[in-house]
Amino acid sequence: MYRETAEKLLNTINQCTCSFTTVQYAKEKLESKGFKELKLSEMSDWSVVAGDKIYINVYDSSLFAFSIGENAAGTVKNGSALRLAAAHTDSPALYIKPNPEMTNKSYGKVNVEVYGGAILNTWLDRPLSVAGKLALKSNDVFWPETVVIDMKKSLFTIPNLAIHLNREINKGVELNRQNDMTPLCTILEDNINQNSFFMGFLADELDVTKEEILDYELYIYNSEQGCIMGLNDDIISSPRLDNITSVEAILNGITSDDKDNKAVIKGAVLFDNEEIGSRSKQGADSELLSIIIERLYSCLGFSKEEYLSAIVNGFMLSIDVAHGLHPNHSEKADITNINMLNQGIVFKRACSQTYGTDSQSIAIAEQICRQSDIPYQKFASRSDATTGSTLGNIANKYLPMRTVDVGVPILAMHSARETMGVKDQLYMEQFVKSFYNA
Numbered sequence: 001m002y003r004e005t006a007e008k009l010l011n012t013i014n015q016c017t018c019s020f021t022t023v024q025y026a027k028e029k030l031e032s033k034g035f036k037e038l039k040l041s042e043m044s045d046w047s048v049v050a051g052d053k054i055y056i057n058v059y060d061s062s063l064f065a066f067s068i069g070e071n072a073a074g075t076v077k078n079g080s081a082l083r084l085a086a087a088h089t090d091s092p093a094l095y096i097k098p099n100p101e102m103t104n105k106s107y108g109k110v111n112v113e114v115y116g117g118a119i120l121n122t123w124l125d126r127p128l129s130v131a132g133k134l135a136l137k138s139n140d141v142f143w144p145e146t147v148v149i150d151m152k153k154s155l156f157t158i159p160n161l162a163i164h165l166n167r168e169i170n171k172g173v174e175l176n177r178q179n180d181m182t183p184l185c186t187i188l189e190d191n192i193n194q195n196s197f198f199m200g201f202l203a204d205e206l207d208v209t210k211e212e213i214l215d216y217e218l219y220i221y222n223s224e225q226g227c228i229m230g231l232n233d234d235i236i237s238s239p240r241l242d243n244i245t246s247v248e249a250i251l252n253g254i255t256s257d258d259k260d261n262k263a264v265i266k267g268a269v270l271f272d273n274e275e276i277g278s279r280s281k282q283g284a285d286s287e288l289l290s291i292i293i294e295r296l297y298s299c300l301g302f303s304k305e306e307y308l309s310a311i312v313n314g315f316m317l318s319i320d321v322a323h324g325l326h327p328n329h330s331e332k333a334d335i336t337n338i339n340m341l342n343q344g345i346v347f348k349r350a351c352s353q354t355y356g357t358d359s360q361s362i363a364i365a366e367q368i369c370r371q372s373d374i375p376y377q378k379f380a381s382r383s384d385a386t387t388g389s390t391l392g393n394i395a396n397k398y399l400p401m402r403t404v405d406v407g408v409p410i411l412a413m414h415s416a417r418e419t420m421g422v423k424d425q426l427y428m429e430q431f432v433k434s435f436y437n438a
Contacts, residue, residue, distance in 0.1 A: 003228065005426040006236055009248055010226040016244045017131040018219040019061035019089040019272045020148045026063050026251055026270060030055050033255040035065060043292075048299035056292060060133055060148060061089060061272035062282040064292055067254055069262040072300065082293075082314035082401070084267040085253060085432055086284070087246035088274030088391060091239075092116035092414050094123070094181065094220035096130070100198050108186035108197050110156070112220060113177070116275030120175045122416040123222070127154035128183060132218035136208060144214060147206060154223045156183035183220060222416040234342060234422050241418040243274070245408050245425055246319035253432035265310075266436045267293070274320070274391050284391035290398040314401040315364065317435060318356055318392025319428070322346035322379050324409030324420070337380040339409045342421030344375030345428050348388070348405040356392030356403035365404045365435075372434040374427055377409070406431070 016022040027037070035053040038046050048054060050072050055065035072081065094112040102109040114120070131150035138145045158181060163169050175181060186197055193200055196210060203210045226238025247270060254268040273283035281288060290311075297307040324341045325333045333339070339346050347365060349357040362378075369376045381387040392405045408424040 002423045002426050003233060005429060006228055006422045009245065009425050010228070010236070010238055012248045013226055013238055013240050013244045016089075016240065016247065017129070017150050017221045017223075018091075018093065020133045020217070021131050021150050022089040022244070022247060023057060023061055023063045023270065024148055026065075026247070027055065027057065029251050029255065030065055035067075035255075043295055046295060046299055048296055050300065055268075058288065059272075059282045060146065063089075063268075063270045064289060065254055065268040066296060067266040068296075068300070069264045069266075071262040072265050081263065082265050082267070082310045083316075083436060084269055084314065084399075084401075085250045085317040085319060085435065086269035086271060086391060086395060087250055087319045088243050088271050088278075088284075089247060090116070090272050090275050091221075091242060091244075092118035092275055094118075094128075094183065096132075096198075096216070096218040096220065098215070101195055102182060103188065103194050106188045107184055108188050108194075109182045109184050110198050110220075112181060112183060114181060115219065117414050119412070119415045120177070120181060121173070122412075123181065124158045124160045126157065126416055127223045128156035128158070128220050129154055129223035130156070130218050130220050132216060134202070134206070134216040134218075135214045136206075137212045137214055149205070151205070152223070156185045156220055158183050224417065228422060230422075236420045236422055236425075237417060239417055241408075241410050241420050242321045242413055243319075245321060245410075245420070245428065249425070249428040249432045250319060252429050253436050256433045256436070264436070265296075269395075271391055271395075278391055278394045284394040285397070287398050289395065293399070311399055311401055314399070315361070315435075316356070316392065316395065316399065316401050316403040317365075317432065318390055318395065318403055318405045319432070320390040320405065320407045321410045321413060321418075321420075322348055322407040323388070323413060324411050326411060332382070332385070334380050334382050337378055339377045339379050340421075341409055341411070341419075342423040343409075344377050345369075345406055345424065345431055346377045346379045346409050348379045348390075348407065350381065350387040352387055353393055354387045354389035355405040356396050357405045358402070361402045361404040364402070365406065365431075368434050368438050369431060371438070372430060374431050374434065376427075376431075379409075 051070040093115045095115040097111045100110040136145040222239040271284045273280040278284040411419040
């Protein structure tokens with residue numbers, strides 16, 4: 001069971017290469033389970049009734065889905081009527097700038113900036129590909145045609161400087177984001193396409209002219225495949241464990257055929273831009289989710305007061321990865337709160353309120369785990385170290401409901417390739433299903 005769940009996760013990670021392809025994957029999975037799309041641009045015309053399963057594509061890189069119980073109407077005063085599980089669709093990556101072509105002699109490179117808090121040296125000497133969204137010329141200037149792409153094949157690499165040319169390299173090198181992180185993508189044989197080799201490549205792949213490509217949001221990602229490894233097949237090594245582990249658990253939870261709690265409105269909330277602070281229209285630091293939930297409650301016949309009651313009595317899981325104990329640096333962990341791989345999901349809290357967790361919300365989550373026999377751990381940072389943060393406390397600005405921050409423990413967080421225990425994905429998926437159906 002552990003291995004089967006891990007293999008499904010790795011297959012999902014191969015498809016979820018940036019926030020746009022992650023939303024594409026989510027849409028396909030939801031539609032295969034009977035969810036219908038509501039258009040964000042047609043909110044005033046929405047028709048939603050009890051029993052519906054719907055999703056909203058939010059600017060192609062975020063997605064909100066809701067499974068509305070057949071008896072959900074009139075239950076908002078029940079403290080568990082609204083249950084949300086939230087995660088983020090983005091991961092650290094390299095983001096291609098406008099006018100991307102760069103040349104040095106016959107080398108063709110693309111100009112990039114670093115997206116999120118990547119561990120830069122882990123991106124060197126790896127096969128890299130590109131995925132994202134392109135905006136194309138259209139007949140309506142306010143609605144350009146948009147296309148989501150994933151090239152799949154390895155197109156880029158960032159070569160290290162040989163040790164013979166930098167004898168001090170093993171003493172540590174600070175990489176310059178502009179000079180050292182520029183990916184190589186071709187060796188030019190003539191001067192004809194020196195100023196358009198990358199844009200020409202995109203145009204050919206899309207079967208359009210270069211002039212039809214107006215703009216893009218393209219991310220260079222690690223194209224290596226993840227794997228199950230270890231002496232007992234007990235470790236997962238893969239790109240983008242942060243945060244596709246959480247996306248997969250939420251989608252499996254809301255589409256589960258397990259017991260249907262008919263008095264509950266279940267929400268799956270997949271935000272973009274967590275890795276850069278969530279400050280965007282499609283990020284957690286936006287009123288959009290609260291606007292959409294209020295609109296849904298209105299469609300279901302609830303008053304404004306009943307909607308507000310549902311929020312303050314609701315519950316949210318904020319699901320993002322957690323720091324596991326490092327095998328070579330145990331001194332970095334807290335003295336009494338030590339989180340091991342394969343020993344359960346991790347509840348995160350901090351007195352600084354960088355997590356949305358409080359004692360009551362953790363107690364609720366603990367009882368769900370105990371009822372379903374799901375192992376769990378608790379995380380706290382060392383007192384002389386900074387704490388992490390995620391989207392839970394940010395979303396609470398607009399949805400002030402009880403929240404618990406939880407995740408699977410991993411190693412090498414924000415590396416181009418991260419590590420987790422093979423058992424923990426199953427534990428997280430069991431927890432999310434139990435949360436929705438408790």
